[in-house]
Amino acid sequence: MQYNLQRLATFIVLTLFSGLIFFSCKVDDSPAPSVSAQDGYFIINEGGFGNANTTLSFYNRQDNSVLNNVFRNANNRPLGDQTQSMTIFDGRGFIVVQNSSKVEVIDRETFESLATIGPDEGIISPRHFVGINPTKGYVTDWGADGLSGTLKVLDLDSYQVTSTIPIGAGPNELILIDNRVYVTNSGGLGSDNTVVEVDPQTDTIVNTIVVGDNPSSLTTDAEGSIWVVGGGKLVYDPVDFSLVEEESTAGFIARIVNNKVTVKISSDEINVGPSSVTIDPGGQILYFRYKGGVYAMSTTNTTLPTTPLIDQRFYGLGIDPVSGDILAGEAPNFSSNGSFLRYSSTGNLIQGYSVGIAPNSFAF
Amino acid sequence: MRGWQSYFSINLAAGQAWLVWLMLWLGGTLPHRSLAQLSDTVKILQNIEVTDSRLQLFSSSDQVSEILPQATGYAASNNLGQLLMKYSAVNVRSYGISGLSTASLRGSGSNHTPVFWEGINLQSSMNGSLDLSLMPAFFLDEVSLQHGSLGALYGAGTLGGAIHLRSAQKPSSGTSGKIFQQLGSFGERQTGVQLQYGNQQSAVRIRAFHRQADNNFPYYNIYRVRLEERQHAGIHQRGILTEFYHKLAERQQFEVKYWLQDNYVELPGVAAAGVTNRATQADLFHRLVANWSLTNENHQIRAKTALLGHQLDYSDNFSENALSEAISWVAEVESTFFLDEKQWLLVGGNHTYEQASVSSYGAKPAQRNRTSIFVSYQTQLYDRLEGSIGLRETLIDRTWSPILPSLSVAYSTGKYWKLRTKIARSYNLPTFNDLYWSGVSRGNPDLQPESGWGTDLGVEVKPNFNHWKLQGNLTAFSNWFDNWLQWVPRAGVGWSPVNVQQVWARGLEATLESQYTFDENLTLQCWGLYSFTRSTKEAIKAGGNPATLNQQLIYTPYHQGKASASVRYQRWEVGSTTNLIGQQFTEETNIQLLPGYATTDISLAYQWFIHDRHQLSVNSSLNNIFNHAYEVRQGYPMPGRHYQISIIYQFN
Numbered sequence A: 001m002q003y004n005l006q007r008l009a010t011f012i013v014l015t016l017f018s019g020l021i022f023f024s025c026k027v028d029d030s031p032a033p034s035v036s037a038q039d040g041y042f043i044i045n046e047g048g049f050g051n052a053n054t055t056l057s058f059y060n061r062q063d064n065s066v067l068n069n070v071f072r073n074a075n076n077r078p079l080g081d082q083t084q085s086m087t088i089f090d091g092r093g094f095i096v097v098q099n100s101s102k103v104e105v106i107d108r109e110t111f112e113s114l115a116t117i118g119p120d121e122g123i124i125s126p127r128h129f130v131g132i133n134p135t136k137g138y139v140t141d142w143g144a145d146g147l148s149g150t151l152k153v154l155d156l157d158s159y160q161v162t163s164t165i166p167i168g169a170g171p172n173e174l175i176l177i178d179n180r181v182y183v184t185n186s187g188g189l190g191s192d193n194t195v196v197e198v199d200p201q202t203d204t205i206v207n208t209i210v211v212g213d214n215p216s217s218l219t220t221d222a223e224g225s226i227w228v229v230g231g232g233k234l235v236y237d238p239v240d241f242s243l244v245e246e247e248s249t250a251g252f253i254a255r256i257v258n259n260k261v262t263v264k265i266s267s268d269e270i271n272v273g274p275s276s277v278t279i280d281p282g283g284q285i286l287y288f289r290y291k292g293g294v295y296a297m298s299t300t301n302t303t304l305p306t307t308p309l310i311d312q313r314f315y316g317l318g319i320d321p322v323s324g325d326i327l328a329g330e331a332p333n334f335s336s337n338g339s340f341l342r343y344s345s346t347g348n349l350i351q352g353y354s355v356g357i358a359p360n361s362f363a364f
Numbered sequence B: 001m002r003g004w005q006s007y008f009s010i011n012l013a014a015g016q017a018w019l020v021w022l023m024l025w026l027g028g029t030l031p032h033r034s035l036a037q038l039s040d041t042v043k044i045l046q047n048i049e050v051t052d053s054r055l056q057l058f059s060s061s062d063q064v065s066e067i068l069p070q071a072t073g074y075a076a077s078n079n080l081g082q083l084l085m086k087y088s089a090v091n092v093r094s095y096g097i098s099g100l101s102t103a104s105l106r107g108s109g110s111n112h113t114p115v116f117w118e119g120i121n122l123q124s125s126m127n128g129s130l131d132l133s134l135m136p137a138f139f140l141d142e143v144s145l146q147h148g149s150l151g152a153l154y155g156a157g158t159l160g161g162a163i164h165l166r167s168a169q170k171p172s173s174g175t176s177g178k179i180f181q182q183l184g185s186f187g188e189r190q191t192g193v194q195l196q197y198g199n200q201q202s203a204v205r206i207r208a209f210h211r212q213a214d215n216n217f218p219y220y221n222i223y224r225v226r227l228e229e230r231q232h233a234g235i236h237q238r239g240i241l242t243e244f245y246h247k248l249a250e251r252q253q254f255e256v257k258y259w260l261q262d263n264y265v266e267l268p269g270v271a272a273a274g275v276t277n278r279a280t281q282a283d284l285f286h287r288l289v290a291n292w293s294l295t296n297e298n299h300q301i302r303a304k305t306a307l308l309g310h311q312l313d314y315s316d317n318f319s320e321n322a323l324s325e326a327i328s329w330v331a332e333v334e335s336t337f338f339l340d341e342k343q344w345l346l347v348g349g350n351h352t353y354e355q356a357s358v359s360s361y362g363a364k365p366a367q368r369n370r371t372s373i374f375v376s377y378q379t380q381l382y383d384r385l386e387g388s389i390g391l392r393e394t395l396i397d398r399t400w401s402p403i404l405p406s407l408s409v410a411y412s413t414g415k416y417w418k419l420r421t422k423i424a425r426s427y428n429l430p431t432f433n434d435l436y437w438s439g440v441s442r443g444n445p446d447l448q449p450e451s452g453w454g455t456d457l458g459v460e461v462k463p464n465f466n467h468w469k470l471q472g473n474l475t476a477f478s479n480w481f482d483n484w485l486q487w488v489p490r491a492g493v494g495w496s497p498v499n500v501q502q503v504w505a506r507g508l509e510a511t512l513e514s515q516y517t518f519d520e521n522l523t524l525q526c527w528g529l530y531s532f533t534r535s536t537k538e539a540i541k542a543g544g545n546p547a548t549l550n551q552q553l554i555y556t557p558y559h560q561g562k563a564s565a566s567v568r569y570q571r572w573e574v575g576s577t578t579n580l581i582g583q584q585f586t587e588e589t590n591i592q593l594l595p596g597y598a599t600t601d602i603s604l605a606y607q608w609f610i611h612d613r614h615q616l617s618v619n620s621s622l623n624n625i626f627n628h629a630y631e632v633r634q635g636y637p638m639p640g641r642h643y644q645i646s647i648i649y650q651f652n
Helices: A002-022 A070-075 B004-014 B016-029 B038-046 B080-087 B432-436
Strands: A040-045 A055-060 A065-067 A083-089 A092-097 A102-107 A113-117 A126-133 A136-141 A149-155 A160-168 A171-177 A180-185 A194-199 A204-210 A215-220 A226-230 A250-257 A260-270 A275-279 A285-290 A293-298 A316-319 A326-330 A337-343 A349-357 A359-363 B064-066 B091-094 B101-104 B115-117 B142-147 B161-166 B174-184 B188-198 B202-213 B218-221 B226-229 B235-249 B252-266 B280-295 B299-315 B322-340 B343-358 B366-380 B385-396 B404-411 B417-428 B450-461 B468-489 B495-519 B522-540 B559-569 B572-581 B597-611 B614-623 B631-633 B642-651
Touching: A040 A083, A040 A316, A040 A326, A040 A349, A055 A070, A055 A337, A055 A349, A065 A349, A070 A102, A083 A359, A092 A126, A092 A136, A102 A126, A136 A171, A136 A180, A149 A171, A149 A180, A160 A180, A160 A194, A160 A204, A171 A215, A180 A215, A180 A226, A194 A215, A204 A260, A215 A275, A226 A275, A250 A285, A275 A316, A285 A316, A316 A359, A326 A359, A337 A359, B080 B091, B080 B101, B080 B142, B080 B161, B080 B559, B080 B572, B091 B631, B343 B432, B366 B432
Parallel strands: A083 A126, A126 A171, B115 B161
Antiparallel strands: A040 A055, A040 A359, A055 A065, A083 A092, A092 A102, A102 A113, A126 A136, A136 A149, A149 A160, A171 A180, A180 A194, A194 A204, A215 A226, A226 A250, A250 A260, A275 A285, A285 A293, A316 A326, A326 A337, A337 A349, B064 B142, B091 B101, B142 B161, B174 B188, B174 B642, B188 B202, B202 B235, B218 B226, B235 B252, B252 B280, B280 B299, B299 B322, B322 B343, B343 B366, B366 B385, B385 B404, B404 B417, B417 B450, B450 B468, B468 B495, B495 B522, B522 B559, B559 B572, B572 B597, B597 B614, B614 B642
């Protein structure tokens, strides 16, 4: 009996400590890049809000492969919480990490960090970046309350915020066209309906264009006009939280020429609107996410298309400016890794890849 | 003679081993470490009071762990979450030191192991959880963990197991009390007072505490690449627990307990955030339970009613004072019959009414009525074989729930060994948030309850030597959960919950407990636990993510190892506790993970006898002595090395 007991005790103790050997294993899921980063583009994985798991992936055009976790692997630290966008400018990547209140600046080739422009520099809730010239850039920022949005002016030499321009509620995507910057005010935690034109020489607002409720995304076509999409506005009853249809508005796509809305096509439903608008390399065909699919629309259209080009719900959408491929980010939820799907410009799936959580956009 | 006493006497004749096992299960009402010679045991048993026949008598084939005996050197200022994290097989999911802590047992979800206080389920009707970090250890005299599916005995929610909390029994005659003052790192201070008075007829016990901690511990922020102090992580709590016991007649007991607790917690947010989170949560709890029992020779009847109130006031950077209020009323009657020397029968009924007013549910409060009947039968078939079956049926508003059966068998293979096996069904009702939330994300009124079958097979060994007590337990379990609920993106915008997946959780639990008494001056004690848990998605329904099929659930480590050891020499006690938690996936396709970690605490205590009736003791502990940087949840750092010291004055 005594002998048996000793054996049992030995067994249990051994079992107890066998767990130790599992403790130090780590998955290192991507090696450092070995090819020129010029030959690819970045996939921005937003992560789950508050879960500190945003990551950056890189697609290599030469061998059609994807490297995940490239920021962490190059810099030996996590990227942060909730990356909203990334913009390549002047050989540098400007990664805008909203809940971490920072813009991470990396070398486009090596992915190594050049600077962090963070809360100490005055960044609060940043969304998108645009480069004006090699020493100057703008970042849209929602502000602490999600309502008092600003444009932060960045010095790209010293990586400091040099001034702050109040701009509207929830400033989101912005674009530089003919030495003017156009900023969409997407509403943030409230609502707005304007696109604001800023003179980057003087950092002043020169025009405010009322375009439709909560414009979030914009692009420019071959003729130099601006296309803006917005989600419309949802108004809920404060008592029973039902949708107040009379006060809610439908989403839209609008064309702005010479600071005037010349075309505005509304969705046929409230609560539904186009988002993530982008355009083909020729500047003729608009692509956007809408009604659970990807739609393509000629810049000459006057109505929204009724059938999707790709009948699948995505979280992020982009067009490869080199190949014209349609790039889609699929996010099943915010707690599992998503996929990056590469389609031909006609909507045929070429290849799919596993990337990080919630791929929301691409940077070229 | 039939009844309680005769049962135990006759059972003694049936074999000493039975008594040892009975002692284990009845141990909740006995000094846990005082198993004496068997002849003495009979005398103790004859005076035993059955305070929870479901746990003490009808769970004899379940794995039940007492938590406090191995909690060596634990400070009264610890909370239930910390106790379970260090001294049980529970996987405590925690958002840092003052953040929400919930229990996952045997690979189940966070809301699948409810906490019962004095037999009353404290799960919130709004979100299905109870924050373990808000439960002060000072108010808990007994903490038992019952493993496995327990639907027949305890009803909804018990898919992984149950945590039972109780006060000590009715205070004995006379006046006694204690007062303690504790100080700790990061602005921790706590004061507690306990007074009790009893006579033959009645007794009263009152305890109160006040606790404050800033939790502004230093840590290396890997996201900001610098040393920082944790901000906005303070906690402020105060509470009072009053218990009144009265003997109405020779065999009739009445008791009423009221627990009032006020908590104010700063929620620090993720360390990767650039701007300090300003969210705060204030929870006010009222818990009132009244209990009456009548014990005859062959029958015990118990009636119980409880009223629970919870007021939750949340505000953050963007919104102020979102006030939610929930109340529950529970009425329960149960009868235990001693049919003959070998058969016991439990019959009972429970009615639970829940109501919650939350702004996001709309103008009308959510409410639910549940009426259950339950029956359990336990028999000793042969000398060495016992079995029990149980059934529960519940009317939920106007719908009958599925019948919850359970079947368990235990076989004593020898003097020291026992084999046991069990199969049982349980379910978990959707919370009011799951059903009635409205806005961009919205609840789903068509949700089905999560349901599950759990089975286990265990072997226990408990030899009894003169000076050496040893107890071992090895259990393999397998739980199958269907209609597991998850919030998934809606067709338009926002999120909504659906019954999305089937989950299979299986694994092993092993514990070893040993105590060696050299003489009255020197005692050695050690305890160890290892658990292996594999909990995977076996089927993904519409709305779920097919890429997560066969993957391990997130924040469910494969391996957990926990151990404690203590030496008591005269008036000194030295102890140490170690936790080894394996890596856990933080992402459902099992690519991203949180590294495993190890923490070690040491403690030292000394006790003076000032006078016959007056004692003074000093307890101190140094936690995370190796200053290991770790996270229990990604982005939520835990404190490095820190201390606690308390001085306790006791009189009786």
